[in-house]
Amino acid sequence: xxPVVAIGHPTLRKKTEEIGPDYPGLKDLIDNMFETMYASKGxxxxxxxxxxxxxxxxxxxxxxxxxxxxxxxxxxVFINPKIIQETGEMWVxxxxxxxxxxxxxxxxxxxxxxxxxxxxxxxxxxxxxxxIAGRVIQHEYDHLEGVLxxxxxxxxxxxxxxxxxxxxxxxxxxxxxxxxxxKK
Ligand code: ZN
Numbered sequence: 001x002x003p004v005v006a007i008g009h010p011t012l013r014k015k016t017e018e019i020g021p022d023y024p025g026l027k028d029l030i031d032n033m034f035e036t037m038y039a040s041k042g043x044x045x046x047x048x049x050x051x052x053x054x055x056x057x058x059x060x061x062x063x064x065x066x067x068x069x070x071x072x073x074x075x076x077v078f079i080n081p082k083i084i085q086e087t088g089e090m091w092v093x094x095x096x097x098x099x100x101x102x103x104x105x106x107x108x109x110x111x112x113x114x115x116x117x118x119x120x121x122x123x124x125x126x127x128x129x130x131x132i133a134g135r136v137i138q139h140e141y142d143h144l145e146g147v148l149x150x151x152x153x154x155x156x157x158x159x160x161x162x163x164x165x166x167x168x169x170x171x172x173x174x175x176x177x178x179x180x181x182x183k184k
Pocket of ligand 1: 096097098099139140143
């Protein structure tokens with residue numbers, strides 16, 4: 001299990017680099033990321049959240065399968081993903097993030113995302129994802145761009161959450177999984 005980096009940590013804001021099949025320890029990293037995600041009850045985890053500035057994220061949206069057929073069997077590794085376009089209506093969904101524990105807020109995003117990416121075998125794909133599958137991808141993709149879901153909230157909401165976010169960044173929270181915080 002890897003510690004999850006908390007909001008406030010510089011790695012969450014860094015530019016991420018593309019990787020190749022020769023990236024050292026890639027298979028182990030992916031395995032450890034799945035283990036970390038399951039242990040912390042997340043449905044997605046991006047490499048910057050485990051302190052790696054690379055273009056990689058994983059998802060397992062099966063906990064949502066009852067609400068949305070798109071989430072059924074949706075377990076995937078995304079390497080060097082690139083959003084081609086986001087289309088469809090704006091859609092509000094309640095998001096949370098393992099790097100921002102204890103905060104869940106409605107975020108509005110487009111309902112469909114077209115993505116080019118490589119899987120764990122470095123085979124290229126180009127696919128359109130909708131519903132919860134698309135939403136998890138949009139959230140994880142943001143991590144690769146140094147963006148957190150709280151950045152997408154209204155200025156008022158951000159102001160209201162400021163104190164809570166500061167506490168999280170300092171580690172003044174109860175959380176059931178291992179985390180890394182900025183130094184006080
Ligand atoms: Zn997140």
